[in-house]
Amino acid sequence: MPEINIPGVTASRYKTDELIEGLMRIERIPRERADADLQRYRDQQDAWRQLSRQVSALRDAARTLYSYNNPFTEKIAESSDSAAVSATATREAQDQEFSLSVSQTAAADSFLSAEIPEGASVPAGTYGFTVGEKTVRFSWKGGTFPDFVQSLNRRGDGTLRASLIRTAPGKRALLIESLQTGAGQRLGFEEAALDLALETGLIQKNTASSISADATEAQIPAGASQTIGFSEPARASRGLVLEYTVTAQTEAKPPEPETGDSPEETVPGPQIQKAGEITYNGVTIVSADSETALPAEEPVPPPPPPEPVVTGAVLSLRSTRGAAIPLPDIPQEGSQTFTIPLNEFGDVNALLVHNGNTARSVQISGIRIYDPAAAGEFTPVNPVSVARDAVAQYEGITITRPENEIDDLVPGVTLHLHGQTDRPADIRIEPDREAAKETVITFVANYNRVLAELNILTQNKPEIIQEIQYFTPEETEEAEKKLGMMQGETALNTLKAALQRITSSPYLSGDDAVYSLLAQIGISTRADSGGGIEASRLRGYLEINEEQLDSALEQSIQGVKDLFGYDTDGDMVIDSGVAVALDNQVTPYVQTGGIFATRTSGLGNRITETERRITQLDRQLEQKEADLRQKYSQMEGALNRLESQSDSISSFSRRQNSGN
Missing domain, CATH: 1.20.120 (Four Helix Bundle (Hemerythrin (Met), subunit A))
Structure with missing residues (x-):
């Protein structure tokens, strides 16, 4: 039976695929070069x-x-006591070194109530809370403490915050805290909030006796001293604060006499009367002065003026034992307000003033002693912290600020107060090498x-x-x-x-x-x-x-x-x-x-041109291969037909021969 061969479908006996691939390999050389x-x-x-x-x-x-x-103008600040005070410096800061002591950091009011039963509720009413000059007020329809805390926190964002602290199983305490530091940012209660604060033990009536000074103002000239007593001893355990303002002024000097206006002093001695004289017929005869062994009178120069004395150590506290405890130095000129925590000085009963300056008078005003925890007629029962200003000494000068971030003291430097210093911290500003x-x-x-x-x-x-x-x-x-x-x-x-x-x-x-x-x-x-x-x-x-x-x-x-x-x-x-x-x-x-x-763009143009050329070559190769396959297919068909005709002729010849 003759072999069936379909051109383009079955494998060719004439190996046309190999022939076509060989021809196409030559045709693809330009395409491969372009690629x-x-x-x-x-x-x-x-x-x-x-x-x-x-x-x-x-x-x-x-x-x-x-x-x-x-980076050469960047500055870095280093502190010898970074746990108490640190600093950051901008490039505007000058290279320098200074000392800073922190007496106290700024704090905000934070009051804790007594224990509150688990099922206690907050009655309806209008609740008002004040922090400094800000007020948070809202109407409450009554409900549980957790709901009240959530309602207060929604309205007190940035001003105050409340939370419930679980102190024991079934017991809680209400914590209300101000979010603003500084002595002027006291936490207060108004209307129904005042009743709630009293009932829960957040605050109580201030029943402690007040302490007053014998005088609230005093003028002490140069070289003078004065004692300002307290109405009763200020005990360290009470945590009281002494506040006063000091103004130092240079006294006017008396006018100095001009040269020659005042005769020089002479050494005193016996007074000898002048000899007499006589006049006769217009002729005056004067007797000669008496001769003595006394030395001639010599002028004595005036005594030298006293050495000028300039000192800031003017004020001190008198302890109940009679000892004088120095207070911070007063300013050389101008006014400065001091806030002194008395618990650092023990029990004291008087303010001592000794102005040892020779040409400066000292005026003290606004002397008062108060309890920093008390807010008006009320005082917190369990204060977690009490609103107060930060107090520090910059190069020996006492400064107060309502916040612990101080950026207005040293140009280009921000001080960050973290705690009280045991000794002056050295702050050094230098380039960030x-x-x-x-x-x-x-x-x-x-x-x-x-x-x-x-x-x-x-x-x-x-x-x-x-x-x-x-x-x-x-x-x-x-x-x-x-x-x-x-x-x-x-x-x-x-x-x-x-x-x-x-x-x-x-x-x-x-x-x-x-x-x-x-x-x-x-x-x-x-x-x-x-x-x-x-x-x-x-x-x-x-x-x-x-x-x-x-x-x-x-x-x-x-x-x-x-x-x-x-x-x-x-x-x-x-x-x-x-x-x-x-x-x-x-x-x-x-x-x-x-x-x-330019180089990248030029290569981009070449890439585009080459891609276009490759696309054209691919079309040409595809057409070329199709043409070759068609031609070889036609050739195979013709050969198959010729072979079929040859087989037919051969078969016919065999039949003829066999018939003969």
Whole structure:
């Protein structure tokens, strides 16, 4: 039985598929070349883009070194007692060191009630709460304590807060606290809230006897003393506070006599009368003075004026044992209000004033003794904390603030009070040298990364990649693909030479420049160091001697700043320095429409053109293959027909022969 062969469906006896594939392999050569070109263009475009990103990062790092936000003007504040007081400084702060003692931190009122039964409820009414000048008032229809607390918290956001504290099984206590610190932010209760506060034991009537001073004002001239007694001893256990205002004034000096107005004093002695005289006929005869052995009278100079005395140690407290306990010094001039916690001085019964100044009078006014926990006629029963101002001594001067964040005392410095100091804390404001160092290191790292990329792209030397130890395996593989990709690219060779020239050139920042070379602050290629020549050091990478950099920043951080950017003509524009020169050099490469953008855009056009050509070649190859298959199919059909005819003729001949 003859073999059935369907052209284009069954395998061809004539191996037309192999013939067609061989012909198409030749036809695909232009297509494969175009595909290789497309991949090469894409790789080059990716390489240009990556280089552009790295150079942009280098430019940004350079600009950071001389811009307005450069790290050399950043300040850091350090405290010798950071647990009690810390500080933050802005770049406007001056380099300085000062001492600060914290007597007390600012606090807010926080009152805890007595235990409340589990099923207790809050009666209906209008509840008013005050914190300083702010008022929270709302109508309550009655309900449980948890619902009341939620209702109060919804309305008291930023002013006050309430919570229920479980003190024992089945027992709770109500805690109401102000969210505003300062002695002027007292927590108060009005209307139904006052009744609730009294019933739950938040507050109670103030029944403690008050203590008054014998005088609320006193004027003490220079050299005078005065004792201002208290109506009863102020016990330390009561936690009372003494408040007073002191005004110091320089007394007017008496007018000094002019020279020659007052005769000099003479030594007193016996008075000898003058001799007599006689006149006769108009002629006067005067007797000679008596002769004595007494010395001539000599003038005695006036006694020297007393040495001027200026002292702030004027006030003290008298203890019940009669000892004088010094109070903070008074100001040299002007007025100052003092708030003195008496529990730090033990039991006292008088205020002592001894003005030892020779030309300053002291006036004391507003003397009062009060209980800081008491709010008017009420006092808290279980105060967790009581509203009070922060009290500190800045360089010996007492200051008070309603908050623990003080930003108006030292320009550019914010003080954060955390607790009481045992001794004066030393606050030091100095440049943030660590931040400056990190920024310089970042600049050098970006520089080396750019230089490594330029070396890889412009040279076909595998050792360049092997020398780079910080590459990851993925980065190493990618670098191997790009090795020597842009040999002969003039723009890249020019850029590399310019970068190496910039980092090795001197930059003078005035006649008194401290540093003029990067090598002076520990940054160099070290290509000329001893111990033989290393190829890696000849490629231009920068190395950092951290000890030398630290020393340069410590000795003159301004000199390091001027090395990277300096205003040579005083026009408020930084126009010289390593960072400025580098920025000016690389900007034409990375700016919009710059060299990198032009190269990337040109490759983009080539990619588009190549893709269009590949599409056209694919259509041509598809048509060519279809034509070949059609022709070979027709050929196979013709051959099959000829073979069939040949078989028919052969069969006919055999039949004829067998018939004969």
